[in-house]
Amino acid sequence: MSTRNSPPGRIEGKVAIVTGGGSGIGLAIAEKFTQAGIETVIVGRDEKKLSQAKEKLGKKCHPIICDLSNLSTIPSFVCDVTRQFGQIDILVNNAGINMKKIIEEVTDEDFQKVITTNLTAVFVVSREVVKQMVKQGSGSIINISSMAAQYGLPKVIAYSASKTAIDGMTRAMAVELGPKGIRVNAIAPGFIITDMTDKALNSDPERKAKVFNRTPMGHMGQTSDIGDAALFLASDAAKYITGVVLPVDGGNSIGF
Ligand code: NAI
Secondary structure, three states: OOOOOOOOOOOOOOEEEEEOOOOHHHHHHHHHHHHOOOEEEEEEOOHHHHHHHHHHHOOOEEEEEOOOOOHHHHHHHHHHHHHHHOOOOEEEEOOOOOOOOOHHHOOHHHHHHHHHHHHHHHHHHHHHHHHHHHHHOOEEEEEEOOHHHOOOOOOOHHHHHHHHHHHHHHHHHHHHHHHHOEEEEEEEEOOEOOHHHHHHHHOOHHHHHHHHHOOOOOOOEOHHHHHHHHHHHHOHHHOOOOOOEEEEOOOHHHOO
16 A cells, blocks of 8 residues: 555565554654555553554554563564564664653662663664564664754753764664665654653753754654654665764754
8 A cells, every 4th residue: 555655665565663652753653654554563561552552553553562671572572573574674763761860869770771771672672673684685773862962961861871872873783784785874853742751841941941942943843753754764765874863853953
């Protein structure tokens, strides 16, 4: 089924994994993918959220329950996807958590929890998926980064560390995997309306005002803006693009 959302090149029938695909940005990415005819596996912890997403997105959406912070369970879920679909063409590492505290109050456990979900799990999922992509000689990996890796943001020390590492890992993977036909890129969303930003900004009017002051386009983004960018990077329209961190931010990263 080809829809007006299909980008140039054949994307219909490809197989994608979107982590954290049950809500927010991940759900919007999964929606764009399913509309373009991609078999889209959404991975998350919350069974109810995943089944609501399945109901919304229809038969091209395939939920899998997995807590990615439980690293040892990752290889078996990736194996299940390969067994069921025979291929993995696209991986979107989107699942992430945030934690807002002043540095003196961040415990070792707090720090490690964010790093495990936002960084180590991204590495482990990517490594397992890459094994399959190398066999195919093709693939597109998209990591969801953040403005926290573009400039210094106070009170999100672990989150900033994790997302900055994601940008470095994106470049390292792009260089290592380019010769094997695998492209690796990142998207750095600006301030996008989701539950995560609701919590982070509505509790902090000063921070919210700052966001708007340095966003030339003057408003927050929609989750579908990130979905559009992910579909582009996953598609053959981006076949010569690898190793980039693409800001989708209304100009926030270059705002004065
Ligand atoms: P969200 O909280 O709506 O979505 C995050 C998803 O990840 C949820 O579905 C959650 O269940 C899942 N998840 C978290 N930990 C998990 C785990 N251990 N195992 C499996 N699934 C897990 O948040 P949002 O805003 O949609 O964020 C998505 C990504 O975009 C995150 O990586 C976030 O850092 C990034 N981002 C978001 C921005 C925004 O403005 N909303 C800005 C910049 C980056």
